[in-house]
Amino acid sequence: MIKLILNILIRAIKTGVALDKTLGADFECLPNNYIIKINVLPKNISVCIRCMDGKIFNVVQEPNKVDLLVEFKDQKSAVNCLLGKNSLATAFCEHRIKIYGNINNAMTLTRIVNTIECYLYPKLIYGKLFNPTPKLEVSKFKFYLTMLFGGNL
Amino acid sequence: MKYFEFYSPVKICSGENAICNIKHELEYFGASKPLVLSDAGLEKVGTLKNVLKILNKNKVDVSRVFYNIPTDSSTLTINEIVKLYNTLGADSIIALGGGSVIDTAKGVKLVLSQLKEDILSLEGNEILPKGKDVPFIVIPTTCGTGSECTSVAVIKNNDTHVKMEYISPALLPNVAVLDPEVISTLPPKLVATTSLDALTHAIEAYSCLQRNTVSSGFAVSAINLISENLFLALNHPKKQEYKLNLLNASTLAGMAFSNSMVGIVHAIGHALGAYRVPHGNAMAILLPHCLKFNQNVLADVYAEMLLAFKGPEVYVNTPETERAKLFISEIEQFVKMASSTTGFSLKLSEYGVSEIDLPAIANIAINDGAAAINPKLFTRENIVAILKECM
Known part of the structure; x- marks a missing residue:
């Protein structure tokens, strides 16, 4: 279940970065060839991506070095955060996550995930997470259509 | 918020002649050879000299002093001080200064406690174990940073010129010495x-x-x-x-x-x-x-x-x-x-x-x-x- 949610999140980030100019600009703040891993303890369920030339690539094999590791201390906190019950910022405030690597880059990722959650969930959910809610540059319909059928983003 | 954590283990020695108690605080930690860290500004206005005089009077060994800490705490300075600490055989740190001196001292403490040589290898948020005990006393010389009681340090990366944030309970000093004498000339x-x-x-x-x-x-x-x-x-x-x-x-x-x-x-x-x-x-x-x-x-x-x-x-x-x-x-x-x-x-x-x-x-x-x-x-x-x- 966690693995599925994480994979959906990554697919959504890829879609958001490709469609939403603000997200794309945010994403380009990250260094080139930058490897980000999101890991959920205690079972070490993880996804790993590489950011290169403004695009996101899945990293299938465990890399030698991860530049930014966001690690949820337990599964329940991860689910709450990834399913829109809590924001990533709240998870950080409640000490539910650990961050290995540059905190400024973690902030960029947080901002991207905030907007992605707004694309993924109805306003009823994300309206409680953010004040004000991030601006969405493309329609949710287009976002979902691209996410589901957009091929290799 | 549904859950919170609060951690503040720093002993506060506050008031007149607080500096005189440093000797006893060092003894509590079994330390006797502190490395005193400060900056050129405090050396110039005489604050460093006055504090060293008081420490000396109270039989604290103050033969190890480093006061070339720049306005921005930096990775290079921290790594240099770590080497100096080991070369001089110091067993504790006394930081006298404002934000940059205290943040530099925190970086030094972090590297020493994690038995590393380079602060860059320790970047992150709440990821480090407590590590080796390095007795660490802070004497703030401004009434603003509060850095003597925070688990945060801002350190400039000399390679990228970016200021990096380190967040870890392992950065916290053991003792904060709040002596009004130190800020009397502020x-x-x-x-x-x-x-x-x-x-x-x-x-x-x-x-x-x-x-x-x-x-x-x-x-x-x-x-x-x-x-x-x-x-x-x-x-x-x-x-x-x-x-x-x-x-x-x-x-x-x-x-x-x-x-x-x-x-x-x-x-x-x-x-x-x-x-x-x-x-x-x-x-x-x-x-x-x-x-x-x-x-x-x-x-x-x-x-x-x-x-x-x-x-x-x-x-x-x-x-x-x-x-x-x-x-x-x-x-x-x-x-x-x-x-x-x-x-x-x-x-x-x-x-x-x-x-x-x-x-x-x-x-x-x-x-x-x-x-x-x-x-x-x-x-x-x-x-x-x-x-x-x-x-």
């Missing part, structure tokens, strides 16, 4: 700007996303102490009790924000640091504008803070709906009065910041660690708008 301008920094710590700690019941208690006490003592300290510079109250307030605010973090004022303030705007001045300039920015989300919280800042009489005599507005306007007046009394400018343009710099400052600020903790989401455009108001 110029009024610095008393004002560093106290306004502490006030900002307390206000942001009380209002940001990570605020919690325990840290709020410390923040309220700090707000109250600064409100009551800043102008007394400025108008009666020879009376140590007022400055000691400001030192205590700074520590209280440090304990508060170490456990609840800070928000937009610090996010932008850190970015302005890259443009050589002194941190305390940046806080004073930004605070009223950022309070106004957050007002629609934090009106209830600001209304509560009016009680701590202006006392019960003003609070009960102000209609409930007007309290937040009054709080912001009182803070604005307080900052303006501090500025006119001590002669520092509240315009960013007078610190060399120009309109063309604003987008770049916004770009740094939006990625600051404090940005995510602000209760109101903000964009680069919001930051530029706030900065324009400050020009």
Whole structure:
């Protein structure tokens, strides 16, 4: 279940970065060839991506070095955060996550995930997470259509 | 917030002749060969010499001293001091100074406790084990940073020129020594700007996303102490009790924000640091504008803070709906009065910041660690708008 949610999140980030100019600009703040891993303890369920030339690539094999590791201390906190019950910022405030690597880059990722959650969930959910809610540059319909059928983003 | 953590294990030795107790604090940790860290400014004005004299009188071995710490704590300096610590056979650290000295000392302690040689290998948030004990005593020389009680250090990467944030309980000192004698020669301008920094710590700690019941208690006490003592300290510079109250307030605010973090004022303030705007001045300039920015989300919280800042009489005599507005306007007046009394400018343009710099400052600020903790989401455009108001 966690693995599925994480994979959906990554697919959504890829879609958001490709469609939403603000997200794309945010994403380009990250260094080139930058490897980000999101890991959920205690079972070490993880996804790993590489950011290169403004695009996101899945990293299938465990890399030698991860530049930014966001690690949820337990599964329940991860689910709450990834399913829109809590924001990533709240998870950080409640000490539910650990961050290995540059905190400024973690902030960029947080901002991207905030907007992605707004694309993924109805306003009823994300309206409680953010004040004000991030601006969405493309329609949710287009976002979902691209996410589901957009091929290799 | 449904869950919070509060951690503040620093022993506070506060008051007259507090420095004289350092010998006993070192003995408690079984240490006798401290490396004293400070900066050239404190060496020049004689503060370092005076403190070393007192320590020497109290039979503390002060043969190991390093005072070439730059204005910005940096990775190179930290790694250099780590080598020196090992070469000189020191067994503890005494940091005498403001934010950069204390942050440098924290970096040194971190590297030594983790048995590493390079601070860069330890970047992250709450990821490190406690590590080896390195007795660490801090003597703050300003009434603003509160760094003696925080688990945060801001360190400049010499390779990338980016200021990196380290967050870990392993950074915390063992003892904070608050001695009013040390700040007796602090110029009024610095008393004002560093106290306004502490006030900002307390206000942001009380209002940001990570605020919690325990840290709020410390923040309220700090707000109250600064409100009551800043102008007394400025108008009666020879009376140590007022400055000691400001030192205590700074520590209280440090304990508060170490456990609840800070928000937009610090996010932008850190970015302005890259443009050589002194941190305390940046806080004073930004605070009223950022309070106004957050007002629609934090009106209830600001209304509560009016009680701590202006006392019960003003609070009960102000209609409930007007309290937040009054709080912001009182803070604005307080900052303006501090500025006119001590002669520092509240315009960013007078610190060399120009309109063309604003987008770049916004770009740094939006990625600051404090940005995510602000209760109101903000964009680069919001930051530029706030900065324009400050020009």
